[in-house]
Amino acid sequence: MFITRIEKPEKTVLSFCGIKFTRKHKKVFMDLYNKNRFYNAIVKNNFSIAERRGILEDRFYKKTGYFPNLNNPQTFNEKMTWLKLYCHDEVQKKCVDKITFKDYIAQILGKEYVIPTIAVYDRADDINFDELPQKFVIKSNCGWGGDQVIIVKDKTKINIDRVRRQANSWLVTWNNYFYQSFDWEYENLKPRILVEEFLEAIDGDVPDYKFHCFNGEPKAILTIEDRFKKGQIKKTFLDDKWNVLPIRRPHSTVNKNVKKPKLFDEMLKISRKLGEKFPFVRVDFYNTDNKIYVGELTFYPGGGVEPFATKEWDIQLGELLKLPDVKEK
Amino acid sequence: MKLFNKKISFKKNFPFIKIQKNIVGTKKDFGHMIGNRMLNYYISKYTPESMEWYMRRLFYKCNRYFPNFENPKTFNEKIHWFKLYYHNPLITTCCDKFAVKEYVEKVLGKGYTVPTIKSWTNVNDINFDELPEKFVLKVNWASGYNIIVKNKDLLNIDRVKHRLNQWMQPWSNSYYHSFNWGYKDMKPVIYAEEYIEQMDGQLYDYKFHCSDGIPRNFLVAADRFKRKSFNFYDMDWNLLPVTRGGPNIRHEIEKPKLFDKMVELSKKLAAPFPFVRCDFYEIGDKVYLGEMTFYPGGGLLDFKPLEWDYKMGSYIQLPEKWL
Numbered sequence: 135m136f137i138t139r140i141e142k143p144e145k146t147v148l149s150f151c152g153i154k155f156t157r158k159h160k161k162v163f164m165d166l167y168n169k170n171r172f173y174n175a176i177v178k179n180n181f182s183i184a185e186r187r188g189i190l191e192d193r194f195y196k197k198t199g200y201f202p203n204l205n206n207p208q209t210f211n212e213k214m215t216w217l218k219l220y221c222h223d224e225v226q227k228k229c230v231d232k233i234t235f236k237d238y239i240a241q242i243l244g245k246e247y248v249i250p251t252i253a254v255y256d257r258a259d260d261i262n263f264d265e266l267p268q269k270f271v272i273k274s275n276c277g278w279g280g281d282q283v284i285i286v287k288d289k290t291k292i293n294i295d296r297v298r299r300q301a302n303s304w305l306v307t308w309n310n311y312f313y314q315s316f317d318w319e320y321e322n323l324k325p326r327i328l329v330e331e332f333l334e335a336i337d338g339d340v341p342d343y344k345f346h347c348f349n350g351e352p353k354a355i356l357t358i359e360d361r362f363k364k365g366q367i368k369k370t371f372l373d374d375k376w377n378v379l380p381i382r383r384p385h386s387t388v389n390k391n392v393k394k395p396k397l398f399d400e401m402l403k404i405s406r407k408l409g410e411k412f413p414f415v416r417v418d419f420y421n422t423d424n425k426i427y428v429g430e431l432t433f434y435p436g437g438g439v440e441p442f443a444t445k446e447w448d449i450q451l452g453e454l455l456k457l458p459d460v461k462e463k
Numbered sequence: 464m465k466l467f468n469k470k471i472s473f474k475k476n477f478p479f480i481k482i483q484k485n486i487v488g489t490k491k492d493f494g495h496m497i498g499n500r501m502l503n504y505y506i507s508k509y510t511p512e513s514m515e516w517y518m519r520r521l522f523y524k525c526n527r528y529f530p531n532f533e534n535p536k537t538f539n540e541k542i543h544w545f546k547l548y549y550h551n552p553l554i555t556t557c558c559d560k561f562a563v564k565e566y567v568e569k570v571l572g573k574g575y576t577v578p579t580i581k582s583w584t585n586v587n588d589i590n591f592d593e594l595p596e597k598f599v600l601k602v603n604w605a606s607g608y609n610i611i612v613k614n615k616d617l618l619n620i621d622r623v624k625h626r627l628n629q630w631m632q633p634w635s636n637s638y639y640h641s642f643n644w645g646y647k648d649m650k651p652v653i654y655a656e657e658y659i660e661q662m663d664g665q666l667y668d669y670k671f672h673c674s675d676g677i678p679r680n681f682l683v684a685a686d687r688f689k690r691k692s693f694n695f696y697d698m699d700w701n702l703l704p705v706t707r708g709g710p711n712i713r714h715e716i717e718k719p720k721l722f723d724k725m726v727e728l729s730k731k732l733a734a735p736f737p738f739v740r741c742d743f744y745e746i747g748d749k750v751y752l753g754e755m756t757f758y759p760g761g762g763l764l765d766f767k768p769l770e771w772d773y774k775m776g777s778y779i780q781l782p783e784k785w786l
Contacts, residue, residue: 177501177502185632188628191625191628199621200621205587206587
């Protein structure tokens with residue numbers, strides 16, 4: 135399949151084992167990837183928790199390189215997968231959907247901590263571009279990782295049909311995180327389209343702040359810088375007194391001189407307030423100089439399978455978390 | 464392709480592409496059709512009625528003639544008849560490679576099976592410090608689910624655990640491979656056995672086809688891991704002109720010392736069944752039972768030439784249906 139003759143030398147997307155893959159190949163990969171999720175949606179949808187566990191353990195070994203012990207979870211990633219399988223709290227369902235999440239934050243903190251919505255649509259045909267302002271952002275309510283987002287900076291210059299087509303592809307049932315890593319909150323979540331206000335202060339390469347709350351206490355903080363520069367992503371872990379921790383994720387570097395944000399104390403206060411109700415939650419902030427927005431609440435960072443550079447740090451982060459007692463184990 | 468003419472190694476240039484080797488017989492179709500156990504698991508879970516239709520399709524793909532399951536004549540058809548219409552609960556205990564050891568102890572006495580070291584039901588319970596230097600890890604509910612450990616220090620324990628855990632999942636059952644009924648209600652167990660080897664590094668396997676309690680013919684299997692090869696014999700050690708699942712063995716084979724004892728044992732074991740295949744090893748002065756198989760090759764391996772499919776089938780007499 136991949137050995138077809140290439141006439142013109144094209145720009146390489148990825149090089150692997152001495153072979154340069156071009157854009158053509160990437161299309162093939164993405165096709166296979168989506169087909170796999172489609173297959174999962176049909177077949178794996180109806181599996182019980184014991185059956186899901188087998189598939190997750192398989193995935194865990196392939197990603198992190200060691201076999202998990204879910205009877206007695208010790209490391210951070212093991213505990214994440216354990217929570218995913220056995221600890222189901224209905225409030226989490228509300229937080230995962232980006233539309234109902236805003237109501238939830240407005241109840242607890244207030245409306246000013248949330249990026250205001252302009253409109254919500256069920257179908258891509260319903261989007262009325264005449265109503266919308268000059269600048270806006272279109273999202274789906276269950277997207278992740280900046281995948282299902284379109285930023286519109288000038289309404290007159292976009293191809294409306296193309297935007298509609300792209301938004302329509304998000305609404306397919308199997309285009310859902312549940313079928314990839316069994317995040318139980320996403321099961322039966324109805325995909326919808328959401329239009330938000332465009333904020334210039336957040337646009338571009340602004341650092342992200344992610345507060346990991348262990349049993350309600352923000353004990354570890356992750357900052358991400360230079361996200362859009364290829365090969366220069368900086369991921370730094372800090373403790374709650376802004377001391378750099380020697381944790382490193384693979385394929386990234388540590389920046390030892392991270393600037394402390396002005397509203398750091400308020401961020402701590404907010405994440406304490408939000409983290410009270412859950413055994414573990416990661417609060418993501420968009421930070422400008424004089425204002426804070428809560429981006430999202432993440433319950434299983436990296437799907438519970440993202441590796442650390444050494445296993446020691448996986449264990450030491452895991453020690454911070456105390457698991458709740460669950461009846462059906 | 465040009466690549467091959469220049470003798471550039473394909474493996475070095477494309478290490479991520481798996482090369483499908485030329486597999487003897489119909490193994491190619493066999494693997495392609497029934498490889499996806501997860502899909503079979505799903506099908507059997509939700510549409511059990513269509514199973515028979517699915518089996519007919521598989522049968523045609525692998526054996527190249529359309530079967531008649533109601534009035535079976537050939538060997539492969541009769542095996543399918545047993546899958547569909549003969550549900551004797553004793554088959555389930557004898558298919559189970561772990562539970563059969565107790566059964567054999569009752570019928571034959573002690574010392575006819577390879578001794579087990581320990582057994583577990585969950586992968587995380589395994590303590591590798593307890594085990595000896597050489598051993599074999601097995602899962603009971605399908606064929607080929609074994610890991611041979613010759614040196615424990617070189618073992619990647621996480622990898623072994625991962626592999627064992629894959630074999631313990633419900634869709635790894637042999638039932639979802641070729642719908643062998645005997646495995647359907649089985650419970651999976653991991654167990655460690657002692658490592659056995661014959662003097663010259665070979666391990667010959669003597670397999671007796673018994674119908675109505677009498678061994679009719681047998682086959683010898685050799686070169687399990689390099690080049691699977693089989694010889695068919697009748698009970699007087701005459702080589703039969705037939706192959707199934709692999710070519711004939713290249714070198715000559717001597718009659719084992721304990722051959723008469725094997726025949727005796729297989730008569731005892733096969734007595735309650737209309738058809739069974741008993742597998743034996745000979746190690747030193749001892750005979751070990753390998754397994755009792757009720758569905759050799761899943762009924763999906765073809766005989767070459769085809770007439771032997773009819774001849775082998777004529778030895779089996781069908782009992783009444785048991786559902």
